[in-house]
Amino acid sequence: MPKQKTHSGTKKRVKVTGSGKLLRQKAGMRHMLEHKSSKKTRHLSGTTEFAPADRKTIKKLLGL
Numbered sequence: 001m002p003k004q005k006t007h008s009g010t011k012k013r014v015k016v017t018g019s020g021k022l023l024r025q026k027a028g029m030r031h032m033l034e035h036k037s038s039k040k041t042r043h044l045s046g047t048t049e050f051a052p053a054d055r056k057t058i059k060k061l062l063g064l
Helices: 008-013 038-044 052-062
Strands: 022-025 047-049
Touching: 008 052, 022 052
Parallel strands: none
Antiparallel strands: 022 047
8 A cells, every 4th residue: 555645735834743733823914914903913923723623634634
């Protein structure tokens, strides 16, 4: 049986921590930032964990 390939789009967007958590960037910080309030851009910055419903799918894409 052939090996499962890692999804290259997913590996660029997801970081796996040492304890196994899956981290991603929040959406909405790419463009039109001058129209968004400072409060909104502050809250959108940084990383967050995936929703529990998505974790199984992401792990399969990463080959974990």
